[in-house]
Amino acid sequence: MRKGTNPSKADHKMEISSTHRVILSVYIPELKSDYFKDAKTIFKYCIESLLNTVHADTRISIIINGCCEEVTQLIYDYQKSNQLIDQVFYTRENLGKINAIYSIVKSNLEPLITISDADVMFLPDWQNQVEQVFVDFPEAGMVSPVPSSKGFLYSTASTMYYGLFKGKIKFRNVQDPEGLINFQKSVGSNLYQKIHLEKYLVVSNGINEAVVGCGHFVATLRKEAFEAAPTKVCEFRILGNSDEDYVDEPNDLAGFLRLATLGNYAYHLGNSPQPWMEEKLQQIINSSPASASLEIPEAQAFSKTQYKIGKFLTRLLFNKFRKQYFSYLGVNEPY
Incomplete structure (x- = not known):
């Protein structure tokens, strides 16, 4: 038997004071194997750098995605001591990165959502720099604080339409080549040639400039960018084009730009701690507090027709006639 009236019926509309949510999906199943033995240390660099670089209008969600007991307890300890961490989701089995992220995306109202791997070190001013791109480019739907010289190759049809x-x-000259070098070291691969460390492709609008394209190990998206995503559950825990299908392509299909900041404002750490990481973290902790959040303008998406035009031009100018087009733009070396 039910007595009285549920109080929530009188206050049924949800309102939030936060403007930016950061989602970390953490998968550290054990700490003994070579691959995971230092994962706890790397994650501590990640979460502590994040907590020390976000503004007060930020909320943080952490998914315990099949973690061992030691890491699980560490995450709950962080939640108890940090009010910005307002959500911790626990799942015993690894749901995969995409399914874990979407369980948060679909249940929160912040206009900006940053998704990040758990091995990222956030640098001072990353959030303000990313939000500034959204302010200066209302058509932007996905912005990373880590530029990539090769980001133009993927899911940039709407960006191409805008640029043209x-x-x-x-x-233009790469603002922070050290950031590109650090990234390729962290993944253990020579991604960039000399020219990629010297020049990257940017789009300008008379107000600001931003790098064309970005990676997805850390990126901020408008909430609307997820509306074009597949509705079915992702079948892959990792790889299988899951990031492309559920993050990159939906943003492009929705008619939004895919961009990155000119400077490098985060590091991909990999799974092997280095002495410089502890030093950098201490610098971050001692840096000035993050500035207030910016007022993000309403989204201005392109139409499906404009997306298709951009798709055609991307294939034409970034693939078939790349050498000729880039030569026209002033870069004559193979890119």
């Missing part, structure tokens, strides 16, 4: 018909696409 509303703004301008050009090459």
Whole structure:
């Protein structure tokens, strides 16, 4: 038998004071094997750098995605001591990165959502720099604090349309080549040639410039960018084009730009701690507090027709006639 009236019926509309949510999916099943033995240390660099670089209008969600007991307890300890961590989701089995992220995305209202791997070190001012790109480019739907010289190759049809018909696409000098070098070291691969460390492709609109394309190990998206994502559950825990299908392509299909900041404001750490990481973390902790959140303008998405035009031009200028097009833009070396 039910007595009285549920109080929530009188206050049925949800309202939030936060403007930016950060989602960390953590998968550290054990700490003994070579691959995971230092994962706890790397995660501590990640969460502590995040807590020391976000503004007060941020909320943090952590998914315990099949973690061992020691890491699980560490995450709950962080939640108890940090009010910005307002959500911790626990699952005994590894749901996969995408399914874990989407369990949070679909249940929160913040206009901006940053998704990040648990091996990222956030640098001071990353959030303000990312939000500034959304302010200056209302058409942006996905912005990373880590630029990539090869980011233009993937899911940038809407960005291409914008660059050719509303703004301008050009090459400019890489602002922080050390950031690119650190990233390729962290993944253990020589991703970039000399020219990639010197020049990257940017789009400008007379107000600001941003790098064309970005990676997805850390990126901020408008909430609307997820609306074009597949509705079915992702079948892959990792790989299988899951990031592309559920993050990168939906943003492009929704008619939004895929961009990155000119400077490098986060590091991908990999799974092997280095002495510089502890030093950098101490610098982050001692840095000035993050500035207030920016007011993000309403989304301005392109139409499906404009996306298709951009898709055609991307294939034409970034693939079939890349050498000629990039030569026209001033880069004559193979890129």
